[in-house]
Amino acid sequence: MMSTATNDDVMIRLEGLTKRYPGQQSNAVDALDLDIRRGEVVVLVGPSGCGKTTTMKMINRIIEPTDGRILLDGEDVTGTDADQLRRRIGYVIQQIGLFPHMTIGENIATVPKLLGWDKPRIAARVDELLTMVGMAPEEYRGRYPKQLSGGQQQRIGVARALGADPAVLLMDEPFGAIDPITRDRLQNELLRLQNEVRKTIVFVTHDIDEAIKLGDRIAILQEGSRIAQYDTPEQILTAPANDFVSDFIGRGASLKRLNLTHVADIELRDWPTVSASTDADTALAQLRSVPESALLVLDAGGRPVRWVGADDLHRAAGRPLDQVGLATNPAVEPRATLSDALNELITARFSVTIVVDDDGEFLGVVDIDQITDAIRDMRASAVSQARAGLQEQT
Amino acid sequence: MDFLEFLAKRSDDMVELGLEHAAVVGISVLLAAVIGVTLGVLTYQRQRPRELVLAATGAMLTVPSFALFILLLGVFGLGWTPVVVALTMYGLMPIVRNTVAGLNSVDPAVVESARGMGLTRWQRLLRIELPLAWPVIITGIRVTTLVLLGIAAIGYIVNGPGYGELIFTGLHRVGTPVAVNLVLAGTLGVIILAIVYDLVFYAVRHLTTSRGVR
Numbered sequence: 001m002m003s004t005a006t007n008d009d010v011m012i013r014l015e016g017l018t019k020r021y022p023g024q025q026s027n028a029v030d031a032l033d034l035d036i037r038r039g040e041v042v043v044l045v046g047p048s049g050c051g052k053t054t055t056m057k058m059i060n061r062i063i064e065p066t067d068g069r070i071l072l073d074g075e076d077v078t079g080t081d082a083d084q085l086r087r088r089i090g091y092v093i094q095q096i097g098l099f100p101h102m103t104i105g106e107n108i109a110t111v112p113k114l115l116g117w118d119k120p121r122i123a124a125r126v127d128e129l130l131t132m133v134g135m136a137p138e139e140y141r142g143r144y145p146k147q148l149s150g151g152q153q154q155r156i157g158v159a160r161a162l163g164a165d166p167a168v169l170l171m172d173e174p175f176g177a178i179d180p181i182t183r184d185r186l187q188n189e190l191l192r193l194q195n196e197v198r199k200t201i202v203f204v205t206h207d208i209d210e211a212i213k214l215g216d217r218i219a220i221l222q223e224g225s226r227i228a229q230y231d232t233p234e235q236i237l238t239a240p241a242n243d244f245v246s247d248f249i250g251r252g253a254s255l256k257r258l259n260l261t262h263v264a265d266i267e268l269r270d271w272p273t274v275s276a277s278t279d280a281d282t283a284l285a286q287l288r289s290v291p292e293s294a295l296l297v298l299d300a301g302g303r304p305v306r307w308v309g310a311d312d313l314h315r316a317a318g319r320p321l322d323q324v325g326l327a328t329n330p331a332v333e334p335r336a337t338l339s340d341a342l343n344e345l346i347t348a349r350f351s352v353t354i355v356v357d358d359d360g361e362f363l364g365v366v367d368i369d370q371i372t373d374a375i376r377d378m379r380a381s382a383v384s385q386a387r388a389g390l391q392e393q394t
Numbered sequence: 395m396d397f398l399e400f401l402a403k404r405s406d407d408m409v410e411l412g413l414e415h416a417a418v419v420g421i422s423v424l425l426a427a428v429i430g431v432t433l434g435v436l437t438y439q440r441q442r443p444r445e446l447v448l449a450a451t452g453a454m455l456t457v458p459s460f461a462l463f464i465l466l467l468g469v470f471g472l473g474w475t476p477v478v479v480a481l482t483m484y485g486l487m488p489i490v491r492n493t494v495a496g497l498n499s500v501d502p503a504v505v506e507s508a509r510g511m512g513l514t515r516w517q518r519l520l521r522i523e524l525p526l527a528w529p530v531i532i533t534g535i536r537v538t539t540l541v542l543l544g545i546a547a548i549g550y551i552v553n554g555p556g557y558g559e560l561i562f563t564g565l566h567r568v569g570t571p572v573a574v575n576l577v578l579a580g581t582l583g584v585i586i587l588a589i590v591y592d593l594v595f596y597a598v599r600h601l602t603t604s605r606g607v608r
Contacts, residue, residue, distance in 0.1 A: 086512035097507030101604035144606030
């Protein structure tokens with residue numbers, strides 16, 4: 001089933017991992033087998049009490065397993081020196097836990113210092129990491145944790161965990177205590193960061209939407225940390241393995257799937273455009289030659305500004321085109337998800353969402369047909385993958 | 395003879411006794427701090443030993459000082475030694491209690507993240523827990539110092555050093571005009587020392603506490 005991963009691909013392998021607390025009837029984690037591939041973000045998600053946090057904390061042995069083995073990059077680390085092991089694994093927790101008596105710079109330098117790096121190397125690393133998490137080094141390295149907001153503190157928490165460039169990062173509901181707007185931003189930053197650093201990340205959350213957004217692969221866990229389904233977000237949304245998974249995903253699986261595809265992934269539709277300096281008669285002639293009911297007016301920089309229809313052009317009376325017609329709705333950028341595009345589309349004029357590049361220049365539009373096509377494609381590929389798995393097993 | 399003239403006449407005595415008094419208290423506080431912080435560190439995570447140590451050091455405080463000095467006389471003879479031993483015993487309780495309270499007040503998330511980064515038990519204690527508990531610990535040491543400054547005066551009954559000499563001489567001459575001056579001078583000396591020590595502790599606390607937790 002998971003045999004497609006060769007040993008080289010596996011960064012973390014859990015074998016029969018078990019945690020039993022004295023005086024409790026059932027195991028908190030019960031003989032869990034899990035392979036986590038190098039460079040992937042694996043999200044452990046499940047209802048509270050399912051054992052997901054316990055599972056994660058056994059990887060760096062903050063909680064010692066009762067039974068089973070942990071292999072890190074092929075090496076059995078179940079019985080090695082725990083402190084040495086932890087220096088190889090970044091660790092981020094919900095409560096952040098920055099050292100309040102140390103500056104931001106000293107916090108980030110913690111593990112490099114433990115590993116005996118020399119001072120210039122540590123200083124350079126601190127500045128590099130601060131820049132990476134979007135905080136100006138000269139402004140922040142000398143500050144103390146209490147002088148930062150919660151969101152900034154967790155950025156430092158992530159930077160500190162990356163201190164000595166560990167291959168593996170463990171994150172225990174890192175954004176759980178942060179307001180929704182900042183959480184969304186931090187999630188996006190984590191994705192951007194992961195694009196640069198390609199760590200193997202084990203991420204624990206109880207929020208399925210967060211799991212879908214961040215995970216390359218999601219493990220949905222039931223009580224005792226038993227795996228209900230371990231698969232890509234696409235597969236989990238399109239082909240939930242059982243009722244537990246469907247219930248856990250909840251309503252709106254199709255809408256959630258739209259979060260998985262980005263505007264850049266689909267082909268944009270064209271739309272007739274006209275420059276703002278064009279006169280009304282020329283524009284009218286152009287409008288007659290296309291099936292659409294309006295033209296999109298672009299300014300000198302190629303940025304969309306107005307919609308103009310036939311009536312607007314008739315009544316233009318010599319005014320430039322960017323002063324007639326209707327203002328355009330907010331546009332989306334290619335890295336936006338189809339969910340974002342659909343959201344704009346619902347309120348947009350002419351039922352299309354305008355797509356622009358980083359500089360605001362017009363790229364094309366998205367309409368409802370493209371979104372339904374994208375959903376159909378996703379379903380088709382999920383079904384064929386599921387059927388391929390079927391053949392493998394027989 | 396009024397009090398100021400008395401002080402002027404005995405100024406050499408005042409300074410010499412003051413230095414002795416400050417020294418005997420200083421030594422005792424230092425010993426109590428080393429022993430007390432050690433006891434606190436050893437027991438703060440374990441309930442039974444912690445309660446035992448707090449009960450034992452608390453019990454020492456309830457022994458009347460007169461009695462304790464006389465009991466120690468048999469073992470250590472006269473002079474500085476019995477006084478230092480008695481004062482150290484009296485000084486333990488506030489220091490142990492504040493060490494335990496300070497260490498237990500460190501945010502568990504901070505300790506967990508320190509563990510998660512691979513700091514050893516010893517490194518966590520020295521670099522994280524003790525520095526964070528330090529403001530509470532030094533407050534305990536300061537309280538101990540103030541308590542011991544008073545008790546030290548009674549050490550004169552075993553020939554101990556310090557302002558006790560003036561106070562007890564006054565006691566022997568009750569009824570004579572000089573008696574009140576002697577007792578007043580001894581008391582004034584102790585109060586001045588208390589103020590000086592307090593200022594020292596304020597400065598030390600300020601200098602040894604990170605700006606991040608001030």
